[in-house]
Amino acid sequence: MNLLRVVGAVGPFALVALASCSSGSGGAGLEGTASKRQALDDDAGQCVVDDGVVEHSCHHASDGPFASTTAQVYPGNVFNDVNAPHTSHTVTLPGTAGQYHGAVLYQPAVSGKFGFFTAPNVPVAIFDSAGNAVAKDNEADVPATACALLNHVTVFSLLETETYRLVFGPAVDASVRVIVESLGAGGCHSCEGADLEASVTHSPYSRTDGKSQLEHPIPFDVPSEIPVISGNAGNHWARLSFAKAGARAVRCYYRGGADVCFPSTPEQIEKGKRYVFEYCDNGLSAGARAEADRFELRVTKSGDRTAKTTADLEIEDATCHGHGHEGAAK
Structure with a gap:
């Protein structure tokens, strides 16, 4: 990378x-x-997120503010969210050892690209209110030299008029840290x-x-x-x-x-x-x-x-x- x-x-x-x-x-x-x-670049040399966003997210991972919530089984009724901006959320996932899997709500305040920083690196998917999967724009590992507290970032383009289901797993760990940051118009030097x-x-x-x-x-x-x-x-x-x-x-x-x-x-x-x-x-x-x-x-x-x-x-x-x-x- x-x-x-x-x-x-x-x-x-x-x-x-x-x-x-x-x-x-x-x-x-x-x-x-x-x-x-x-x-951060992906393996093809394509910029994924700007350094300033990584530094900013790492700062919140270290110093907060912090919040905790519990994910719900998905598909199913999802009611907890990670909407608080600039916040390090710890999400507890339902399931059993090695197969933890769950969803929380996320409603963006503006339309645009968003980076979902996670630790540990677990599968991340997003579905709109109709149950349609949102395609990933890009993703990249976060090296320890950039931030030892975050492992991965996945980028999605989202609409402020929509409430999304943010789905984690299946995962080995029963909880995941997630920090959501808006990337502006593009997220790379823009x-x-x-x-x-x-x-x-x-x-x-x-x-x-x-x-x-x-x-x-x-x-x-x-x-x-x-x-x-x-x-x-x-x-x-x-x-x-x-x-x-x-x-x-x-x-x-x-x-x-x-x-x-x-x-x-x-x-x-x-x-x-x-x-x-x-x-x-x-x-x-x-x-x-x-x-x-x-x-x-x-x-x-x-x-x-x-x-x-x-x-x-x-x-x-x-x-x-x-x-x-x-x-x-x-």
């Missing part, structure tokens, strides 16, 4: 204290270096973007900003939310900065969704799993179209006293379809 190389990303930024529990820091320039990436990961720890305090520098500006929609993939945002602040050559950096501010600095109840912990858009310093609103080639994401404080808080934001070319985080306005 061949591995194709493409140029990737890095970026800008600074922050202000806006309320209790928040801390500020001074401004910084737009900096960063580009990173090399790889894409969708540029920046995958920004920023983290902060409470004690001792440390912070890592996420930066990305693209080869040229891309149009994108200002995100309405920024997902928290580990730890908790509390009610602290995050900042997304972006710019293009010769222009001043725009700074957009987001507030943790919890009502308190350090959430302790299930309700407040759940609220703290995202940063919510507040404002941009140039008047842009969430969902507004912007253009930039340099990006930076910063989180100021952790809402979890004992764990690192990490935010992950994927910014994608707005001319592509569907692969952005659910928090980004489409």
Whole structure:
């Protein structure tokens, strides 16, 4: 299996204290270096999925969010689903040793190509609501050098108007991990973007900003939310900065969704799993179209006293379809 190389990303930024529990820091320039990436090919040298999708899916395999569900016997009445986007689903399969086999529902939010990443590598088939099999577009093994937590990806073209039966097996193992990712218009080098990961720890305090520098500006929609993939945002602040050559950096501010600095109840912990858009310093609103080639994401404080808080934001070319985080306005 061949591995194709493409140029990737890095970026800008600074922050202000806006309320209790928040801390500020001074401004910084737009900096960063580009990173090399790889894409998965099939045995015939045909691109199957872009490297960015593999990296993104592997990240969710490692850090979640995680969900568990039980498949139903198929053909038969299927009622559990794996619709939650950007989620590592563990699906328990009915059956007996070596012959585990079952189905879950999947309804895509947009029409297009979708990569179904699995571990272990089990047979994957999709049927529409009428029971007709959907032909595979392509598939490839995921080498351990690309992601040790995923084994295989199968690509299907799906319609947002349809609810599908995603069938696994027959399989040796009684459960399978599946991560479903939209591949945009094509899934291979067609969708540029920046995958920004920023983290902060409470004690001792440390912070890592996420930066990305693209080869040229891309149009994108200002995100309405920024997902928290580990730890908790509390009610602290995050900042997304972006710019293009010769222009001043725009700074957009987001507030943790919890009502308190350090959430302790299930309700407040759940609220703290995202940063919510507040404002941009140039008047842009969430969902507004912007253009930039340099990006930076910063989180100021952790809402979890004992764990690192990490935010992950994927910014994608707005001319592509569907692969952005659910928090980004489409």
